[in-house]
Amino acid sequence: MRIGELAARTGASVRALRYYEEQDLLVPDRSSSGQRHYPEGAVDRVGLIRELYAAGLSSRAILEMLPHAADGRATTALLDRLAEERDRLDARIGELTDSRARLDSVIDGATTNLRTGRSCRPATG
Amino acid sequence: MRIGELAARTGASVRALRYYEEQDLLVPDRSSSGQRHYPEGAVDRVGLIRELYAAGLSSRAILEMLPHAADGRATTALLDRLAEERDRLDARIGELTDSRARLDSVIDGATTNLRTGRSCRPATG
DNA sequence: CTTGCCTCTCACGTCGACGTGAGGTTTTAG
DNA sequence: CTAAAACCTCACGTCGACGTGAGAGGCAAG
Structure with missing residues:
Protein backbone atom coordinates (compact mmCIF):
# COMPACT_ATOMS: atom_id res chain seq x y z
CA MET A 1 0.00 0.00 0.00
CA ALA A 74 11.81 -11.36 22.90
CA THR A 75 15.46 -11.41 23.87
CA THR A 76 17.19 -10.97 27.18
CA ALA A 77 19.03 -8.04 25.64
CA LEU A 78 15.69 -6.51 24.68
CA LEU A 79 14.38 -6.87 28.20
CA ASP A 80 17.53 -5.27 29.57
CA ARG A 81 17.13 -2.36 27.21
CA LEU A 82 13.49 -1.94 28.17
CA ALA A 83 14.38 -2.02 31.84
CA GLU A 84 17.01 0.63 31.19
CA GLU A 85 14.42 2.88 29.62
CA ARG A 86 12.04 2.22 32.49
CA ASP A 87 14.74 3.32 34.91
CA ARG A 88 15.31 6.44 32.87
CA LEU A 89 11.62 7.22 33.08
CA ASP A 90 11.62 6.62 36.80
CA ALA A 91 14.54 9.00 37.21
CA ARG A 92 12.73 11.68 35.24
CA ILE A 93 9.60 11.19 37.29
CA GLY A 94 11.71 11.47 40.41
CA GLU A 95 13.16 14.76 39.22
CA LEU A 96 9.74 16.19 38.55
CA THR A 97 8.50 14.95 41.90
CA ASP A 98 11.40 16.76 43.56
CA SER A 99 10.52 19.90 41.62
CA ARG A 100 6.97 19.54 42.78
CA ALA A 101 8.13 19.28 46.38
CA ARG A 102 10.24 22.40 45.98
CA LEU A 103 7.30 24.21 44.46
CA ASP A 104 5.15 23.08 47.37
CA SER A 105 7.59 24.53 49.85
CA VAL A 106 7.57 27.80 47.90
CA ILE A 107 3.79 27.75 48.09
CA ASP A 108 3.90 27.00 51.80
CA GLY A 109 6.26 29.90 52.36
CA ALA A 110 4.10 32.26 50.35
CA THR A 111 0.95 31.11 52.14
CA THR A 112 2.57 31.64 55.53
CA ASN A 113 3.76 35.03 54.37
CA LEU A 114 0.30 35.97 53.21
CA ARG A 115 -1.19 35.06 56.60
CA THR A 116 1.49 36.31 58.94
CA GLY A 117 3.27 38.99 56.95
CA ARG A 118 6.62 37.41 57.75
CA SER A 119 9.17 37.28 54.98
CA CYS A 120 9.77 33.96 53.37
CA ARG A 121 13.27 33.04 52.38
CA PRO A 122 13.61 30.15 49.96
CA ALA A 123 15.00 27.01 51.49
CA THR A 124 18.12 25.64 49.82
CA GLY A 125 17.69 22.00 48.84
CA MET B 1 29.10 44.31 42.11
CA ALA B 74 2.75 37.30 48.89
CA THR B 75 -0.44 37.97 46.98
CA THR B 76 -3.51 35.88 46.37
CA ALA B 77 -2.78 36.24 42.66
CA LEU B 78 0.71 34.89 43.25
CA LEU B 79 -0.61 31.89 45.12
CA ASP B 80 -3.08 31.21 42.32
CA ARG B 81 -0.27 31.34 39.77
CA LEU B 82 1.88 29.01 41.84
CA ALA B 83 -0.99 26.58 42.21
CA GLU B 84 -1.49 26.69 38.44
CA GLU B 85 2.15 25.74 37.90
CA ARG B 86 1.85 22.99 40.50
CA ASP B 87 -1.11 21.59 38.58
CA ARG B 88 0.88 21.73 35.38
CA LEU B 89 3.67 19.78 37.04
CA ASP B 90 1.19 17.24 38.35
CA ALA B 91 -0.22 16.81 34.87
CA ARG B 92 3.24 16.22 33.42
CA ILE B 93 4.05 13.73 36.15
CA GLY B 94 0.77 11.98 35.37
CA GLU B 95 1.72 11.72 31.69
CA LEU B 96 5.07 10.21 32.51
CA THR B 97 3.46 7.82 34.96
CA ASP B 98 1.10 6.70 32.21
CA SER B 99 4.07 6.21 29.89
CA ARG B 100 5.75 4.17 32.58
CA ALA B 101 2.67 1.99 32.90
CA ARG B 102 2.61 1.43 29.13
CA LEU B 103 6.27 0.57 29.18
CA ASP B 104 5.62 -1.87 32.00
CA SER B 105 2.96 -3.62 29.98
CA VAL B 106 5.38 -3.85 27.06
CA ILE B 107 7.93 -5.37 29.41
CA ASP B 108 5.34 -7.78 30.76
CA GLY B 109 4.45 -8.86 27.25
CA ALA B 110 8.06 -9.35 26.29
CA THR B 111 8.78 -11.27 29.47
CA THR B 112 5.82 -13.56 28.87
CA ASN B 113 6.96 -14.03 25.31
CA LEU B 114 10.44 -14.91 26.40
CA ARG B 115 9.12 -17.54 28.81
CA THR B 116 6.31 -19.04 26.77
CA GLY B 117 7.26 -18.27 23.20
CA ARG B 118 3.82 -16.85 22.57
CA SER B 119 3.62 -13.68 20.45
CA CYS B 120 2.93 -10.49 22.26
CA ARG B 121 0.69 -7.97 20.57
CA PRO B 122 0.84 -4.45 21.98
CA ALA B 123 -2.27 -3.48 23.91
CA THR B 124 -3.97 -0.28 22.73
CA GLY B 125 -4.36 2.20 25.58
C1' DC C 1 -6.41 15.27 -22.27
C1' DT C 2 -7.65 17.09 -18.06
C1' DT C 3 -9.04 17.46 -13.50
C1' DG C 4 -7.86 16.63 -8.88
C1' DC C 5 -6.00 14.08 -5.33
C1' DC C 6 -1.73 11.72 -3.88
C1' DT C 7 2.96 11.76 -3.48
C1' DC C 8 7.71 13.46 -3.84
C1' DT C 9 11.89 16.21 -1.98
C1' DC C 10 13.80 20.00 0.29
C1' DA C 11 14.04 22.78 4.26
C1' DC C 12 12.77 25.99 7.87
C1' DG C 13 9.91 26.49 12.45
C1' DT C 14 8.94 24.78 17.05
C1' DC C 15 10.48 25.26 22.52
C1' DG C 16 13.94 26.65 26.47
C1' DA C 17 17.87 27.62 29.12
C1' DC C 18 21.64 28.25 28.48
C1' DG C 19 26.96 26.55 26.24
C1' DT C 20 30.39 28.03 23.44
C1' DG C 21 33.32 30.41 20.60
C1' DA C 22 34.55 34.93 17.84
C1' DG C 23 36.30 39.28 18.06
C1' DG C 24 36.76 43.51 20.52
C1' DT C 25 36.81 46.75 24.93
C1' DT C 26 37.55 47.75 30.00
C1' DT C 27 39.42 47.09 34.41
C1' DT C 28 42.94 45.72 37.46
C1' DA C 29 47.26 44.06 39.31
C1' DG C 30 52.19 44.64 39.08
C1' DC D 1 52.76 51.06 30.85
C1' DT D 2 51.65 46.41 30.06
C1' DA D 3 49.63 42.09 30.21
C1' DA D 4 46.18 39.35 32.07
C1' DA D 5 41.66 39.04 33.63
C1' DA D 6 37.11 40.21 33.22
C1' DC D 7 33.75 42.17 30.50
C1' DC D 8 31.01 43.32 26.23
C1' DT D 9 27.82 42.06 22.03
C1' DC D 10 26.47 39.09 18.48
C1' DA D 11 24.94 34.75 17.05
C1' DC D 12 24.85 29.82 16.13
C1' DG D 13 24.36 24.98 18.46
C1' DT D 14 21.75 21.94 21.44
C1' DC D 15 17.61 18.04 21.48
C1' DG D 16 13.27 15.63 19.23
C1' DA D 17 9.28 14.49 16.74
C1' DC D 18 7.20 16.01 13.82
C1' DG D 19 4.10 20.57 11.43
C1' DT D 20 3.84 23.24 7.57
C1' DG D 21 4.26 25.21 3.35
C1' DA D 22 6.74 25.46 -1.52
C1' DG D 23 7.17 23.79 -5.87
C1' DA D 24 6.79 19.83 -8.83
C1' DG D 25 5.80 15.11 -10.55
C1' DG D 26 2.53 10.83 -10.52
C1' DC D 27 -1.87 8.22 -10.99
C1' DA D 28 -6.74 6.78 -11.70
C1' DA D 29 -11.13 8.32 -13.72
C1' DG D 30 -14.16 10.77 -16.97
Whole structure:
Protein backbone atom coordinates (compact mmCIF):
# COMPACT_ATOMS: atom_id res chain seq x y z
CA MET A 1 0.00 0.00 0.00
CA ARG A 2 1.05 3.63 -0.38
CA ILE A 3 1.81 6.05 2.40
CA GLY A 4 -1.64 7.65 2.60
CA GLU A 5 -3.38 4.34 3.22
CA LEU A 6 -0.84 3.29 5.82
CA ALA A 7 -1.35 6.62 7.58
CA ALA A 8 -5.12 6.16 7.56
CA ARG A 9 -4.87 2.62 8.86
CA THR A 10 -2.41 3.39 11.65
CA GLY A 11 -3.42 6.84 12.78
CA ALA A 12 0.07 8.17 12.13
CA SER A 13 0.42 11.24 9.94
CA VAL A 14 2.07 10.96 6.54
CA ARG A 15 4.81 13.18 7.85
CA ALA A 16 5.32 10.92 10.84
CA LEU A 17 5.73 7.87 8.58
CA ARG A 18 8.37 9.67 6.53
CA TYR A 19 10.04 10.65 9.79
CA TYR A 20 10.09 7.03 10.95
CA GLU A 21 11.85 6.22 7.71
CA GLU A 22 14.41 8.96 8.34
CA GLN A 23 15.08 7.27 11.66
CA ASP A 24 15.40 3.89 9.92
CA LEU A 25 12.45 2.52 11.86
CA LEU A 26 10.36 1.70 8.80
CA VAL A 27 11.96 1.40 5.38
CA PRO A 28 9.51 0.81 2.48
CA ASP A 29 10.13 -0.31 -1.07
CA ARG A 30 10.05 2.30 -3.82
CA SER A 31 8.20 2.19 -7.10
CA SER A 32 10.07 3.17 -10.26
CA SER A 33 8.70 6.68 -9.85
CA GLY A 34 9.94 6.92 -6.31
CA GLN A 35 6.70 6.35 -4.44
CA ARG A 36 6.81 4.41 -1.18
CA HIS A 37 5.14 1.00 -1.05
CA TYR A 38 4.57 -0.78 2.25
CA PRO A 39 3.72 -4.43 2.88
CA GLU A 40 0.80 -5.45 5.12
CA GLY A 41 3.13 -6.08 8.00
CA ALA A 42 3.92 -2.39 8.13
CA VAL A 43 0.59 -1.77 9.87
CA ASP A 44 1.59 -3.82 12.90
CA ARG A 45 5.09 -2.45 12.80
CA VAL A 46 3.83 1.12 12.95
CA GLY A 47 1.56 0.07 15.80
CA LEU A 48 4.55 -1.23 17.71
CA ILE A 49 6.57 1.88 16.97
CA ARG A 50 3.81 4.14 18.20
CA GLU A 51 3.35 2.00 21.28
CA LEU A 52 7.00 2.47 22.14
CA TYR A 53 6.85 6.20 21.46
CA ALA A 54 3.82 6.42 23.73
CA ALA A 55 5.84 4.56 26.35
CA GLY A 56 8.23 7.49 26.38
CA LEU A 57 11.07 6.01 24.33
CA SER A 58 13.20 8.01 21.91
CA SER A 59 13.57 7.06 18.27
CA ARG A 60 17.11 5.96 18.95
CA ALA A 61 15.98 3.61 21.71
CA ILE A 62 13.23 2.25 19.48
CA LEU A 63 15.72 1.72 16.68
CA GLU A 64 17.89 -0.40 18.95
CA MET A 65 14.93 -2.48 20.07
CA LEU A 66 13.03 -3.04 16.84
CA PRO A 67 15.30 -5.68 15.31
CA HIS A 68 14.90 -7.65 18.53
CA ALA A 69 11.18 -7.04 18.88
CA ALA A 70 9.73 -6.94 15.39
CA ASP A 71 10.02 -10.66 14.78
CA GLY A 72 7.79 -11.33 17.76
CA ARG A 73 10.44 -13.04 19.80
CA ALA A 74 11.81 -11.36 22.90
CA THR A 75 15.46 -11.41 23.87
CA THR A 76 17.19 -10.97 27.18
CA ALA A 77 19.03 -8.04 25.64
CA LEU A 78 15.69 -6.51 24.68
CA LEU A 79 14.38 -6.87 28.20
CA ASP A 80 17.53 -5.27 29.57
CA ARG A 81 17.13 -2.36 27.21
CA LEU A 82 13.49 -1.94 28.17
CA ALA A 83 14.38 -2.02 31.84
CA GLU A 84 17.01 0.63 31.19
CA GLU A 85 14.42 2.88 29.62
CA ARG A 86 12.04 2.22 32.49
CA ASP A 87 14.74 3.32 34.91
CA ARG A 88 15.31 6.44 32.87
CA LEU A 89 11.62 7.22 33.08
CA ASP A 90 11.62 6.62 36.80
CA ALA A 91 14.54 9.00 37.21
CA ARG A 92 12.73 11.68 35.24
CA ILE A 93 9.60 11.19 37.29
CA GLY A 94 11.71 11.47 40.41
CA GLU A 95 13.16 14.76 39.22
CA LEU A 96 9.74 16.19 38.55
CA THR A 97 8.50 14.95 41.90
CA ASP A 98 11.40 16.76 43.56
CA SER A 99 10.52 19.90 41.62
CA ARG A 100 6.97 19.54 42.78
CA ALA A 101 8.13 19.28 46.38
CA ARG A 102 10.24 22.40 45.98
CA LEU A 103 7.30 24.21 44.46
CA ASP A 104 5.15 23.08 47.37
CA SER A 105 7.59 24.53 49.85
CA VAL A 106 7.57 27.80 47.90
CA ILE A 107 3.79 27.75 48.09
CA ASP A 108 3.90 27.00 51.80
CA GLY A 109 6.26 29.90 52.36
CA ALA A 110 4.10 32.26 50.35
CA THR A 111 0.95 31.11 52.14
CA THR A 112 2.57 31.64 55.53
CA ASN A 113 3.76 35.03 54.37
CA LEU A 114 0.30 35.97 53.21
CA ARG A 115 -1.19 35.06 56.60
CA THR A 116 1.49 36.31 58.94
CA GLY A 117 3.27 38.99 56.95
CA ARG A 118 6.62 37.41 57.75
CA SER A 119 9.17 37.28 54.98
CA CYS A 120 9.77 33.96 53.37
CA ARG A 121 13.27 33.04 52.38
CA PRO A 122 13.61 30.15 49.96
CA ALA A 123 15.00 27.01 51.49
CA THR A 124 18.12 25.64 49.82
CA GLY A 125 17.69 22.00 48.84
CA MET B 1 29.10 44.31 42.11
CA ARG B 2 29.90 43.13 38.59
CA ILE B 3 28.60 40.04 36.88
CA GLY B 4 31.50 37.75 37.74
CA GLU B 5 31.15 38.29 41.46
CA LEU B 6 27.41 37.83 41.34
CA ALA B 7 27.94 34.58 39.46
CA ALA B 8 30.44 33.37 42.04
CA ARG B 9 28.14 34.28 44.92
CA THR B 10 25.02 32.70 43.47
CA GLY B 11 26.34 29.69 41.66
CA ALA B 12 24.75 30.84 38.40
CA SER B 13 26.98 31.09 35.33
CA VAL B 14 27.74 34.47 33.84
CA ARG B 15 25.84 33.38 30.77
CA ALA B 16 22.85 32.46 32.88
CA LEU B 17 22.79 35.91 34.49
CA ARG B 18 22.84 37.55 31.07
CA TYR B 19 20.07 35.22 30.05
CA TYR B 20 17.99 36.21 33.08
CA GLU B 21 18.41 39.79 31.94
CA GLU B 22 17.24 38.88 28.44
CA GLN B 23 14.13 37.48 30.09
CA ASP B 24 13.69 40.68 32.12
CA LEU B 25 14.09 38.75 35.35
CA LEU B 26 17.11 40.68 36.55
CA VAL B 27 17.95 44.09 35.10
CA PRO B 28 21.21 45.67 36.38
CA ASP B 29 22.49 49.23 36.07
CA ARG B 30 25.19 49.92 33.52
CA SER B 31 28.42 51.80 33.97
CA SER B 32 29.36 54.43 31.39
CA SER B 33 31.38 51.78 29.57
CA GLY B 34 28.45 49.40 29.47
CA GLN B 35 29.41 47.00 32.23
CA ARG B 36 26.65 45.57 34.41
CA HIS B 37 26.49 46.59 38.06
CA TYR B 38 24.22 44.76 40.49
CA PRO B 39 23.09 45.82 43.95
CA GLU B 40 23.45 43.52 46.97
CA GLY B 41 19.80 42.52 46.70
CA ALA B 42 20.55 40.82 43.41
CA VAL B 43 22.07 37.88 45.28
CA ASP B 44 18.77 37.01 46.94
CA ARG B 45 16.87 37.74 43.78
CA VAL B 46 18.99 35.30 41.79
CA GLY B 47 18.48 32.78 44.60
CA LEU B 48 14.74 33.16 44.25
CA ILE B 49 14.92 32.91 40.47
CA ARG B 50 16.96 29.72 40.64
CA GLU B 51 14.64 28.30 43.26
CA LEU B 52 11.72 28.82 40.92
CA TYR B 53 13.60 27.34 37.97
CA ALA B 54 14.44 24.33 40.13
CA ALA B 55 10.77 24.08 40.95
CA GLY B 56 10.14 23.46 37.27
CA LEU B 57 8.83 26.87 36.27
CA SER B 58 9.52 28.52 32.91
CA SER B 59 11.12 31.94 32.60
CA ARG B 60 7.78 33.36 31.52
CA ALA B 61 6.06 32.02 34.63
CA ILE B 62 8.84 33.36 36.81
CA LEU B 63 8.58 36.73 35.10
CA GLU B 64 4.90 36.93 35.95
CA MET B 65 5.55 36.01 39.57
CA LEU B 66 8.64 38.02 40.42
CA PRO B 67 7.00 41.44 40.75
CA HIS B 68 4.61 39.84 43.24
CA ALA B 69 7.24 37.83 45.06
CA ALA B 70 10.42 39.89 45.07
CA ASP B 71 9.20 42.43 47.58
CA GLY B 72 8.71 39.68 50.11
CA ARG B 73 4.95 40.02 50.29
CA ALA B 74 2.75 37.30 48.89
CA THR B 75 -0.44 37.97 46.98
CA THR B 76 -3.51 35.88 46.37
CA ALA B 77 -2.78 36.24 42.66
CA LEU B 78 0.71 34.89 43.25
CA LEU B 79 -0.61 31.89 45.12
CA ASP B 80 -3.08 31.21 42.32
CA ARG B 81 -0.27 31.34 39.77
CA LEU B 82 1.88 29.01 41.84
CA ALA B 83 -0.99 26.58 42.21
CA GLU B 84 -1.49 26.69 38.44
CA GLU B 85 2.15 25.74 37.90
CA ARG B 86 1.85 22.99 40.50
CA ASP B 87 -1.11 21.59 38.58
CA ARG B 88 0.88 21.73 35.38
CA LEU B 89 3.67 19.78 37.04
CA ASP B 90 1.19 17.24 38.35
CA ALA B 91 -0.22 16.81 34.87
CA ARG B 92 3.24 16.22 33.42
CA ILE B 93 4.05 13.73 36.15
CA GLY B 94 0.77 11.98 35.37
CA GLU B 95 1.72 11.72 31.69
CA LEU B 96 5.07 10.21 32.51
CA THR B 97 3.46 7.82 34.96
CA ASP B 98 1.10 6.70 32.21
CA SER B 99 4.07 6.21 29.89
CA ARG B 100 5.75 4.17 32.58
CA ALA B 101 2.67 1.99 32.90
CA ARG B 102 2.61 1.43 29.13
CA LEU B 103 6.27 0.57 29.18
CA ASP B 104 5.62 -1.87 32.00
CA SER B 105 2.96 -3.62 29.98
CA VAL B 106 5.38 -3.85 27.06
CA ILE B 107 7.93 -5.37 29.41
CA ASP B 108 5.34 -7.78 30.76
CA GLY B 109 4.45 -8.86 27.25
CA ALA B 110 8.06 -9.35 26.29
CA THR B 111 8.78 -11.27 29.47
CA THR B 112 5.82 -13.56 28.87
CA ASN B 113 6.96 -14.03 25.31
CA LEU B 114 10.44 -14.91 26.40
CA ARG B 115 9.12 -17.54 28.81
CA THR B 116 6.31 -19.04 26.77
CA GLY B 117 7.26 -18.27 23.20
CA ARG B 118 3.82 -16.85 22.57
CA SER B 119 3.62 -13.68 20.45
CA CYS B 120 2.93 -10.49 22.26
CA ARG B 121 0.69 -7.97 20.57
CA PRO B 122 0.84 -4.45 21.98
CA ALA B 123 -2.27 -3.48 23.91
CA THR B 124 -3.97 -0.28 22.73
CA GLY B 125 -4.36 2.20 25.58
C1' DC C 1 -6.41 15.27 -22.27
C1' DT C 2 -7.65 17.09 -18.06
C1' DT C 3 -9.04 17.46 -13.50
C1' DG C 4 -7.86 16.63 -8.88
C1' DC C 5 -6.00 14.08 -5.33
C1' DC C 6 -1.73 11.72 -3.88
C1' DT C 7 2.96 11.76 -3.48
C1' DC C 8 7.71 13.46 -3.84
C1' DT C 9 11.89 16.21 -1.98
C1' DC C 10 13.80 20.00 0.29
C1' DA C 11 14.04 22.78 4.26
C1' DC C 12 12.77 25.99 7.87
C1' DG C 13 9.91 26.49 12.45
C1' DT C 14 8.94 24.78 17.05
C1' DC C 15 10.48 25.26 22.52
C1' DG C 16 13.94 26.65 26.47
C1' DA C 17 17.87 27.62 29.12
C1' DC C 18 21.64 28.25 28.48
C1' DG C 19 26.96 26.55 26.24
C1' DT C 20 30.39 28.03 23.44
C1' DG C 21 33.32 30.41 20.60
C1' DA C 22 34.55 34.93 17.84
C1' DG C 23 36.30 39.28 18.06
C1' DG C 24 36.76 43.51 20.52
C1' DT C 25 36.81 46.75 24.93
C1' DT C 26 37.55 47.75 30.00
C1' DT C 27 39.42 47.09 34.41
C1' DT C 28 42.94 45.72 37.46
C1' DA C 29 47.26 44.06 39.31
C1' DG C 30 52.19 44.64 39.08
C1' DC D 1 52.76 51.06 30.85
C1' DT D 2 51.65 46.41 30.06
C1' DA D 3 49.63 42.09 30.21
C1' DA D 4 46.18 39.35 32.07
C1' DA D 5 41.66 39.04 33.63
C1' DA D 6 37.11 40.21 33.22
C1' DC D 7 33.75 42.17 30.50
C1' DC D 8 31.01 43.32 26.23
C1' DT D 9 27.82 42.06 22.03
C1' DC D 10 26.47 39.09 18.48
C1' DA D 11 24.94 34.75 17.05
C1' DC D 12 24.85 29.82 16.13
C1' DG D 13 24.36 24.98 18.46
C1' DT D 14 21.75 21.94 21.44
C1' DC D 15 17.61 18.04 21.48
C1' DG D 16 13.27 15.63 19.23
C1' DA D 17 9.28 14.49 16.74
C1' DC D 18 7.20 16.01 13.82
C1' DG D 19 4.10 20.57 11.43
C1' DT D 20 3.84 23.24 7.57
C1' DG D 21 4.26 25.21 3.35
C1' DA D 22 6.74 25.46 -1.52
C1' DG D 23 7.17 23.79 -5.87
C1' DA D 24 6.79 19.83 -8.83
C1' DG D 25 5.80 15.11 -10.55
C1' DG D 26 2.53 10.83 -10.52
C1' DC D 27 -1.87 8.22 -10.99
C1' DA D 28 -6.74 6.78 -11.70
C1' DA D 29 -11.13 8.32 -13.72
C1' DG D 30 -14.16 10.77 -16.97
